[in-house]
Amino acid sequence: MTAAEPIRLLLFLVGVATFVGLNAAYLVWVERKGAGRFQRRAGPTEVGYAGLLQPIADAGKLMSKQLIVPPGADRVLFRLAPIMMMPPAIMAFALLPFSESLVGIDMNVGLIALFAFSSFNVIAVMLAGWSSRNKYGIISAARVVSQNVAYEIPMMLVIITVLMVSGTLSLTAIVDGQSGAFWNWNLFALASNPLMPVTFIIFFICMLSETNRAPFDMAEAESELVAGAYTEYAGMGFGVFFMAEYANIVIGCALAVVLFLGGWHSPVGVFPGVFWFLVKLYFMVFLVIWVRWTFPRTQFYGLLNLSWKILIPISIFTLLLSAVMIKLV
Amino acid sequence: MNPFPASEYLIPLVFLLFAGATIGGALIAVFTKWIIRSVCGLAMASVGLAGMFYFLHSPFLAMIQILIYIGAVCITIVFAIMLAEPDEPQDGYGQHSVPWNLGAGIVAAAVFWGIARLGVTGDWPTPAVRVSDGGVEMIGVALLTKQSLALEIVALILLVSILGALAVARKGRHIE
Numbered sequence: 001m002t003a004a005e006p007i008r009l010l011l012f013l014v015g016v017a018t019f020v021g022l023n024a025a026y027l028v029w030v031e032r033k034g035a036g037r038f039q040r041r042a043g044p045t046e047v048g049y050a051g052l053l054q055p056i057a058d059a060g061k062l063m064s065k066q067l068i069v070p071p072g073a074d075r076v077l078f079r080l081a082p083i084m085m086m087p088p089a090i091m092a093f094a095l096l097p098f099s100e101s102l103v104g105i106d107m108n109v110g111l112i113a114l115f116a117f118s119s120f121n122v123i124a125v126m127l128a129g130w131s132s133r134n135k136y137g138i139i140s141a142a143r144v145v146s147q148n149v150a151y152e153i154p155m156m157l158v159i160i161t162v163l164m165v166s167g168t169l170s171l172t173a174i175v176d177g178q179s180g181a182f183w184n185w186n187l188f189a190l191a192s193n194p195l196m197p198v199t200f201i202i203f204f205i206c207m208l209s210e211t212n213r214a215p216f217d218m219a220e221a222e223s224e225l226v227a228g229a230y231t232e233y234a235g236m237g238f239g240v241f242f243m244a245e246y247a248n249i250v251i252g253c254a255l256a257v258v259l260f261l262g263g264w265h266s267p268v269g270v271f272p273g274v275f276w277f278l279v280k281l282y283f284m285v286f287l288v289i290w291v292r293w294t295f296p297r298t299q300f301y302g303l304l305n306l307s308w309k310i311l312i313p314i315s316i317f318t319l320l321l322s323a324v325m326i327k328l329v
Numbered sequence: 330m331n332p333f334p335a336s337e338y339l340i341p342l343v344f345l346l347f348a349g350a351t352i353g354g355a356l357i358a359v360f361t362k363w364i365i366r367s368v369c370g371l372a373m374a375s376v377g378l379a380g381m382f383y384f385l386h387s388p389f390l391a392m393i394q395i396l397i398y399i400g401a402v403c404i405t406i407v408f409a410i411m412l413a414e415p416d417e418p419q420d421g422y423g424q425h426s427v428p429w430n431l432g433a434g435i436v437a438a439a440v441f442w443g444i445a446r447l448g449v450t451g452d453w454p455t456p457a458v459r460v461s462d463g464g465v466e467m468i469g470v471a472l473l474t475k476q477s478l479a480l481e482i483v484a485l486i487l488l489v490s491i492l493g494a495l496a497v498a499r500k501g502r503h504i505e
Contacts, residue, residue, distance in 0.1 A: 077369065109389045109465060116379075116392040119400025123372065126407055130365060138411065145408045152400070169465055 012104045016093040023250050024243035025055035031289050038293040065235030070132060073232065077131035081124050082233070082240040088120040089247040096254045097172045099264040099274035110171040111159065114255065118210070121248060122148045125212070125219055128241070129229030140228030143300060144219040147209060150307040151216075155206035157315035158199050161322050162259045165192045175263030182267040187260040191329060193322035200260045202315050204287075207252040209303070211245065214292040218300055253284035347384060350377030364410055372403045389465055 029044065029051065036043025044051030069075055092114050094104030107113055122144060129141030165186055166174045178185045189196050209216040220228035230241050257263060257280045264277040298306070354373030361367055375398035382391035425433075472480050 074363070074365070077366065080369070107388055109392055112389065112392040112396065116395035116400070119396055119404075122404055123399060123407070126404070127365075127369070130407070130411065142408070142411055145404055145411075149404070149408075 009104065012094065013090075016090055016104065020090055020093060020243065020247050020250075024246040025059060027246045027249070027285065028058070028242070029055050030285075031292075034286070034289045035293045038290070059239070062236050062239040067237055068232075068234045070134070070232045072133045074131040074133065077127050078232075079237075081128035081131060082237050082244075084120055084127065085124040085244040086240050086247075088117040089244050089251065092117040092251050093247070095171060096251070097175055097258065097263060098277050100172075100272075102274055103172060106170065106172050108168075108170045111163070111169045111174070114171075114251070115156075115159075118248065118251070121210075121244070124244075125229050125241075128233070129219075132229070132232035134232050136225040136227075136231045137229050140219045140225050140231075144212065144229065147212075147216065147218055147303060150304050151206045151209040151311075154202055154307060154311040154315040155210065157312070157319050158203045158206065159259070161193065161199055161315070161319045162186055164319075164322050164326055165189050165196075171258050175258055175265065178262040179265050179272070182262065184265075185260060185262040187262075192325050193318060194325070195318045195321060196260075198314065199318050200256075202311055202318075203256060203260070205306075205311065207256060208288065208291065209307075211248045211252050211288075213249065213288055215295040215298050216303055217292075217297060218303060223297075249285060249288055250281065253281050253288065256284050257281050343380075344384060347377045347380035350374070350380065352377075365407060368403050368406050368410070371406075372399050375399055375403070389468065 032054075033043040033051070044054040047053040047057050069078055095107060095110045095114055095117075097103040097106070097110075125144045126141045129137035129139075129144070131137075162174075163169065166177045168174055168177070174186075182188065187196055187200050193199065208214075212219045218228075220230055222228075225231070227238075230238050233241065254277075257277060261280050261284075262276075264274060265272045266276045351374050354370045354375070354377055357370030358367045358374065359370075361370065375394060379391040379394040379398075382388075382394055
């Protein structure tokens with residue numbers, strides 16, 4: 001390692017922190033605008049042109065609010081939960097290959113590292129729900145665990161399928177294996193697995209569930225549980241959870257782009273670069289928002305049945321199918 | 330190629346950080362009265378251990394440590410607690426008589442002394458070169474060749490435990 005390495009890492013960290021903050025702020029704006037459009041209304045319009053300064057006003061409001069720890073709550077864990085939520089999300093960003101050279105740490109086990117960091121997410125939400133000593137919080141904590149345990153399994157099976165096709169755990173190498181035009185992407189790797197698009201759909205559903213997005217937002221089902229695990233959080237305590245939620249959405253979408261959509265490679269084979277990564281990333285984010293405002297929330301039993309009775313058998317089948325295809329071809 | 334600046338201070342600092350997290354987490358897990366904080370202590374100790382593995386050039390092991398211990402073990406424990414445990418620790422819970430505490434202390438000290446002595450004075454072989462890069466390929470090859478018996482046994486245990494869980498769950502449904 002040279003002396004330039006710490007400077008590069010520091011700059012990357014500053015960049016990631018800025019990216020996460022801006023993303024969280026402006027994805028909320030996009031979400032509200034999108035929700036407005038899907039429901040035939042305008043969304044935020046008042047603060048700034050087309051409501052563009054609304055996130056800054058929201059941030060100011062959240063930061064100026066008092067942080068309240070409810071009496072009877074477990075004070076230490078109540079404060080610890082938002083702190084446990086944010087750093088793993090930021091650390092995960094350091095692993096994402098935005099382009100060939102724009103990557104914080106190119107680990108040879110990058111994919112596993114990404115899942116390791118995202119496993120903090122569940123325990124943080126669960127601690128938040130449990131420690132606030134609130135019935136909605138505890139119901140939400142129980143839900144988030146059973147939901148995440150159920151959806152981790154098809155997610156991992158899908159990941160193993162993709163791994164067998166690409167043959168590496170390094171995110172950069174996975175993207176490199178999909179160079180060229182769009183028919184080289186893993187999404188269309190039909191030679192090694194004819195059901196690859198199905199695999200992608202399973203991945204997308206699991207990603208929605210892991211990031212607690214509607215129609216699977218059982219953890220903060222606002223019409224049933226007020227705000228679930230976040231009910232008792234005021235001010236920036238809630239703000240951190242909100243930021244981490246959007247950071248996790250971006251990570252999930254980036255993972256979809258890396259695993260299935262060819263990362264920084266262009267769909268027509270010319271001008272690869274970070275531009276294409278961001279275009280694909282925000283297309284996926286738009287899909288997530290679109291799904292949220294189009295589908296109603298599922299029932300909890302429906303959610304678990306979907307995972308255990310439909311997604312897991314299909315993903316095991318695709319895994320076996322790709323094993324057979326790779327062996328034969 | 331000039332070395333990483335201040336590495337002679339950074340390396341012990343990082344080591345101390347991870348060691349502190351491991352030991353501190355373990356102490357929290359043992360001494361706290363709230364069982365959910367014990368789980369948090371366990372999680373902290375796991376993070377410390379994972380950091381130690383990373384420090385020893387085994388990123389794969391480090392990440393698996395986090396994935397399994399925080400993503401699976403801790404979450405399963407907390408799930409069980411939430412289904413079963415009353416909220417408040419009762420009075421007198423976890424308090425034992427003096428001879429009991431003394432005996433436990435002596436056993437713990439003896440085990441600690443034994444392991445520490447073994448670690449410090451033991452005749453550990455030092456490999457001249459790094460055996461492998463701790464990567465996935467080496468682990469995969471080892472699991473399917475030299476360690477295949479262990480792999481099979483683990484698979485068998487998992488199968489038996491799944492079957493056992495199924496049997497218990499099925500029996501439970503018919504109890505009125």
